[in-house]
Amino acid sequence: MYRADYTYRRQKDLDKAARLSPEIEGVESRLFKITDTTVLNAGQARYVYTLYQARVQNVAGGYQVATTANTYPHIGLSVSELSNASAFYAYGVTKANLPAGFTAKPIPINTFVLAVPHRNQDGTLLWMILNTQAIDGVCNTPLTGDTDYGSILQPLLDDEYGTFEAEEGETDFGPINVYDFATFAFPMNDVDFATFANPYLPENDMGTFT
Numbered sequence: 001m002y003r004a005d006y007t008y009r010r011q012k013d014l015d016k017a018a019r020l021s022p023e024i025e026g027v028e029s030r031l032f033k034i035t036d037t038t039v040l041n042a043g044q045a046r047y048v049y050t051l052y053q054a055r056v057q058n059v060a061g062g063y064q065v066a067t068t069a070n071t072y073p074h075i076g077l078s079v080s081e082l083s084n085a086s087a088f089y090a091y092g093v094t095k096a097n098l099p100a101g102f103t104a105k106p107i108p109i110n111t112f113v114l115a116v117p118h119r120n121q122d123g124t125l126l127w128m129i130l131n132t133q134a135i136d137g138v139c140n141t142p143l144t145g146d147t148d149y150g151s152i153l154q155p156l157l158d159d160e161y162g163t164f165e166a167e168e169g170e171t172d173f174g175p176i177n178v179y180d181f182a183t184f185a186f187p188m189n190d191v192d193f194a195t196f197a198n199p200y201l202p203e204n205d206m207g208t209f210t
Helices: 003-019
Strands: 030-041 046-059 062-067 074-078 102-104 112-119 125-129 135-137
Touching: 030 062, 030 074, 030 125, 046 112, 046 125
Parallel strands: 074 125
Antiparallel strands: 030 046, 030 112, 046 062, 046 074, 102 135, 112 125
16 A cells, blocks of 8 residues: 555545544443523423532442532433423323322432433534433312212211211211111110110010020
């Protein structure tokens, strides 16, 4: 091979390497700490996260995690949030089935996350956070109506479970009556079980020991 040919091929390889970004980053994954969150799309519950590199350290008292001396901020997106434009949040939570007061949440600030590198269409480096988006909220619909269960202390409807102190209707646990099982102290009629203290006389009652 002539020197001129070698020089030409070497220059061609260098030009190609300068023009093309690598498909895969040299670093497979990194540990980061989220320090800030910016809304990317409120309707889709998607966010942009500011990340700082972190490292686990084996110190007295166990493994501890903290940010490193590298103060360069990185930009991250949640893989779990990428599909939120569909009818689902995260990996299959149906949006329409969420009760009132609940919604998809961003990753909290100061959370440590694992991320992998990714380049967008113009070559900009992004970090893709490996997580499952949280669903959280507070139930703001009190129990009302015939299908709700009443409280133990104060039942509201006849079809609810009553209490021993304040029975509400025929289907609640009410006081002992002629249709209930008799008590040992006060049987109510001939079909009740007799008591040891005051047995009934009809032949269908239970007798006493004396």
